[in-house]
């Protein structure tokens with residue numbers, strides 16, 4: 001099983017430290033969301049993983065080896081950093097064939113990846129005439145040519161319509177389900193919520209969070225219940241094992257008890273409830289909270 005290991009990775013451009021002592025792992029069989037506001041250093045980190053930028057300090061390895069030490073990189077790491085980087089005059093088939101041949105891969109793989117990405121019907125068309133969604137598919141097809149265990153995608157859903165976004169999301173999940181390590185960057189938490197198993201959040205080049213999606217949801221209110229009652233109820237809730245804190249506008253935020261248990265408890269003590277709402281974590285809120293210190297340009301509060 002192949003993983004990406006980033007250790008103490010640092011990149012300096014002139015006086016600017018754009019990636020600052022970053023360490024994290026990308027595990028096989030998972031989609032790892034790589035999140036951060038614009039300019040956080042995501043693309044630069046990805047470039048260092050695939051040897052397109054040299055680290056100022058630190059190391060990054062794929063399956064224990066540096067990218068430049070891989071014999072045929074395409075068979076170990078597939079990366080899509082910029083989907084527009086195709087030769088517009090070439091057909092989709094020829095674009096993939098040129099890549100396959102220059103990497104010593106078989107023609108058969110070209111047909112296979114065209115089918116896998118749903119492009120077989122347009123393989124003879126020039127890539128220059130492709131929609132953004134089709135270009136993304138072509139870019140993804142290229143990453144799969146060498147059947148690599150590790151895949152890296154930089155903002156793959158940027159600018160796509162909902163159908164295209166759904167397709168990419170499902171595709172990432174299917175790649176992880178095959179046991180591959182998938183690293184996907186985004187500056188939108190909402191995109192990651194339905195795609196990633198694990199999140200690595202950075203801001204101004206530094207690691208802010210490295211945690212499982214479930215853990216993040218839990219840490220941000222998932223599993224709590226918002227309660228409003230006409231009469232004092234908090235002491236009954238704590239006596240029954242709940243943890244209670246004050247919410248907005250007189251509400252109580254309760255953890256450790258289910259909505260049903262709270263409802264029964266209130267009925268038992270004859271307390272009328274005006275609200276009993278299980279809380280869903282807002283991941284967007286969690287992300288804003290995590291990164292609020294590190295966004296490049298903040299809107300002025302008016």
Ligand SMILES: Nc1ncnc2c1ncn2[C@@H]1O[C@H](COP(=O)(O)OP(=O)(O)OP(=O)(O)O)[C@@H](O)[C@H]1O
Nearest residue numbers: 013018036037038039040041042043044045186187
């Ligand atoms: N070749 C370079 N020379 C100088 N500065 C650079 C270079 N590449 C990136 N930067 C700077 O490094 C910082 C991080 O950029 P990077 O593209 O890695 O961020 P990002 O998180 O991918 O952002 P975005 O979501 O906007 O693409 C930015 O301030 C950018 O201007």
